Amino acid sequence: MTHRRTHLxxxxLVGLAVWGAYFVHFLQQMRRGETGGLVLWFLGALVVIVLAETxxxxxxxxLFRRRARALDEGPTLQAALKASHVALMLLIVLALAAAVALALASRFGWSLDLSGARGQVIAANALLAMVVAAELLRAGLTLALLPRR
Known part of the structure; x- marks a missing residue:
């Protein structure tokens, strides 16, 4: 297995585990009606992601420094570019869907109450979920598109 594939x-796996645990905790907090402590959970998740991946x-x-091969720029680069493009398109679709939801809410006079702490926490976590989904899709799709050796 190449270093690139191993890193992906x-x-x-780290992203699924850490962000999965974070979003489960977030949903539990929302169900209870609490928002306190989510900032610390978010910062903790970021620290764990960075440290674990590093x-x-x-x-x-x-460990595999002796077996490292030169990066195959052609197929490896193409896989990364295709996966990045798909992830970017997903992120754009999710952002546009959020904009449509906000526009429709204002059109029909629905209040999403983004001025309160709970609304802001929900909005921030919705944006975070969009970024996490795009990044996990990018890593998974790159793995799927990498040529087998």
């Missing part, structure tokens, strides 16, 4: 697997990727690179 680490990114995908440590795991560094360890893999060090």
């Amino acid at each position: 697997w680490i990114s995908l 440590v795991a990727t560094s360890l893999i690179a060090w």
Whole structure:
């Protein structure tokens, strides 16, 4: 397995685990009607993601340094570009869907109450979910498109 493929697997698995745990906690907090402490959970999730990916990727690179091959720019680069393009399109669709939801809410006179703490937390986490979904799609699709060796 190449270093690139290993890094993508680490990114995908760590992202699923950490962000999955975060969003489960977020939904539990919302069900209880609480918003306190979510900022610390968010910052903690970011720290765990950065540390876990850095440590795991560094360890893999060090353990497999003798078997490292030169990066195959053609197919590997094409896979990364295609996956990045699809992830960007997903992010654009999600952002446009959020804009449509806000526009429709204002058109029909519905109040989403984004001025209160609860509304702001929900909006921030909706935006975070969009970015996390796009990034996980990018990593997974890149893995799927990488040529088998």
